[in-house]
Amino acid sequence: MRRSADLQTETAENSAWWRNAVFYQVYVRSFADSDGDGVGxxxxxxxxxxxxxxxxxxxxxxxxxxxxxxxxxxxxVADPRDVDPLFGDLAAFDRLVSEAHACGIRVTIDLVPNHSSDQHPWFQQALRAAPGSPERDRYVFRPGRGPDGAQPPNNWTSIFGGPAWTRLPDGQWYLHLFAPQQPDLNWANIDVWNDLEQTLRFWLDRGVDGFRIDVAHGMAKPDGLPDMDARADQGSAVLHDNRLDPRFDNDGVHDVHRMVRKVLDQYPGRMAVGEIWVKDDERFARYLRPDELHLGFNFRLVEAAFNAEVIREAIEHSVHALAATDTPPTWTLSNHDVVRHVSRYGDGPQGARRARAMMMVELALPGVAFLYNGEELGLPNVDLPDWALQDPIWERSRHTERGRDGCRVPMPWEGETPPFGFSTRPETWLPIPPEWAELTAERQLEDPESMLSLYRQALELRKTTSAFSGTEIEWYGAPEGCFAFRRKGGGLICALNTSSVPVPLPPGEVLLSSGPLGVGELPPDTAAWLH
Structure with missing residues (x-):
């Protein structure tokens, strides 16, 4: 077991530890509640x-x-350099980092540089200040259009629905690409730059190993704030096209990432990964130049249907996007913003079989994997009642979009009835369905055929087997509805069957399969690793 000191004293071999790491996303509200208030x-x-x-x-x-x-x-975020009392305090955070390091687990945290809370002291000062004041210049305030300024400054919409502008009593409008309670910061203001640098150093000095940068394609705004094209995709999880959508992926954002990288480079072994919903491969790759982000989230597997041809295209596209960089690809199937993949693949036994197979495809690929808490238990999305919904998308869309709460339901740990050991309080912040009694971590740890046992076996093989070495893959010929690729260098073969009939297995020794295999055959909705 690696100790905390080992993680903080980086060597040339492990200073780029993230290049083939498996990250586990903890949605803090939903992981585990220690104080009985129903919130993690x-x-x-x-x-x-x-x-x-x-x-x-x-x-x-x-x-x-x-x-x-x-x-x-x-x-x-109202204060980016403190812990909300709902979640604990700085001492609790320091204990977590220390004990995680003692377990050989690194800790990365979310950074939210595009916007603040409307309760942030800066925005409260801006509300009290006059138009044109230094206080307002930290945010994006503009006069309205029309003879009386009653129309928003442009036609931008909020990712959460409705207009991206809110008018104040004095007639000025402020920009919020998300909820009105999340005013966008003005990255043309030096105070904003200095504050982010202070935040970075605050957490790096406390021992964090890196950052996931929220809306990493945001921050910079185009001169003149031109209207967006009516054809621009809208929604909380779409790939943005800068030619149609000037809200995101403006060239000035790269200066922000260079500043972040400059700070990180002063702390050996620390990293940043960006949430980059950018459609164009060349523009995506710009975020991963040597003086910018270490990693970029690529969401093409999230958007791929369970179809071998579509999945292969997503993999090839993701690899191609990074061909001109020295950056490993990242792979993910779920997160706190999208429908859980068990449900995307059909729910029920079929969704679970396909999720098992896709996890093996993801972990067989070279690069970095991001798992979302609960996927290792096979948790599906939950169809919550209207009264339970809390995502701002639900209100902002006037109850036409149900939002993201269904993928954020708390983890079921143990026992036969809700809240399944998540909390000592029966009422949790989102209700946990009683049928999750079959999916608890306790029950699955005892079942060698469970989703959790499959994840543990796959992660162990990925970490300990030389077959997983090599940074390139080559494709085999395969029947329709199937694919197989080999890791060049290590020799691992991964085969996937998305068709409705069994197909012959590629030659090799079977290391692991997502479900039972026939004699020399790969059944439908199944993946296998061979060597």
Missing amino acids: DIDGIRARLGYLELLGVDALWLTPFYRSPMADHGYD
Whole structure:
């Protein structure tokens, strides 16, 4: 077991530890509740480090735990250098980092630089200040259009629905690409730059190993704030095209990432991964130049249907996007913003079979994998009742879009009835369905055929088997509805069958399969690793 000191004293061999790491995203509200208020917290995570060590992940990514009014469950940050009392305090955070490092697990945290909370002291000062004041210049304030300024400054819409502008009583409008409680910061203002640098150093000095940068394609705004094209995709999880959508992916954003990288380079072994919803491969690759981000989230597997041809195209596209960089690809199937992949693949037994197969495809690929808490238990999305919904998308869309709460339901740990050991309080922040009694971590740890057991075996093989070496893949010929690729260098073969009939297995020794194999055959909805 690697000790904390080992993780902080980097060597040439492990200073780029993230290049083939498996990250585990902890949605802090939903992982484990230590104080019985029905909401997950930092001490709850610390109490479950043994489970995470047993699972075999290399690093954690914690969603925001900063001081916040929780209009967007922590992505509206009122103080980026403190812990919200709902989740604990700085001492609890320090204990978590120390004990995670003692388990050989690194800790990365969310950074939210595009916007603040409307309760942030800066925005409160801006509300009290006059138009044109230095206080207002930290945000994006503009006069309205039309003879009386009653129309928004442009036609931009919020990712959460409705207009991206809110008018103040004095007639000025402020920009919020997300909820009105999340005003966009003005990255043409030096105060904003200095504050982010202070935040970076604050957490790096506390021992964090890196950052996941929220809306990493945001921040910079185009001169003149031109209207967006009516054809521009809208929604909380879409790839943005800068030619149609000037809200995102403006060239000035790269200066922000260079500043972040300059700070990180002063702390050996620390990294940043960006949430980059950018459609064009060449523009995506710009974020991963040597003086910018270490990694970029690529969401093409999230958007791919369970179809071998579509999945192969997503893989090839993801690899191609990075061909001109020295950056490993990242792979993910679920997160806190999208429908869980068990449900995307059909729910029920079929969704679970396909999820098992796709996890094996993901972990067979060279590069970095991001798992979302609960996927190792096979958790599906939950169809929550209207009264339980809390995502701002539900209100902003006037109850036409149900939002993201269905993928954020708390983890079921043990026992036969809700809240399944997540909390001592029966009423959790989102209700846990009783049928999850079959999916608890406790029950699955005892079942060698469970989803959790499959994840543990796959992660162990990925970490200990030389077949997983090599940074390139080559494709085999395969029947329709199937594919097989080999890791060049290590020799691992991964085969996937998305068709409705069994197909012959490629030659080789079977290391692991997502479900039972026929004699020399790969059944439908199944993947296998061979060597």
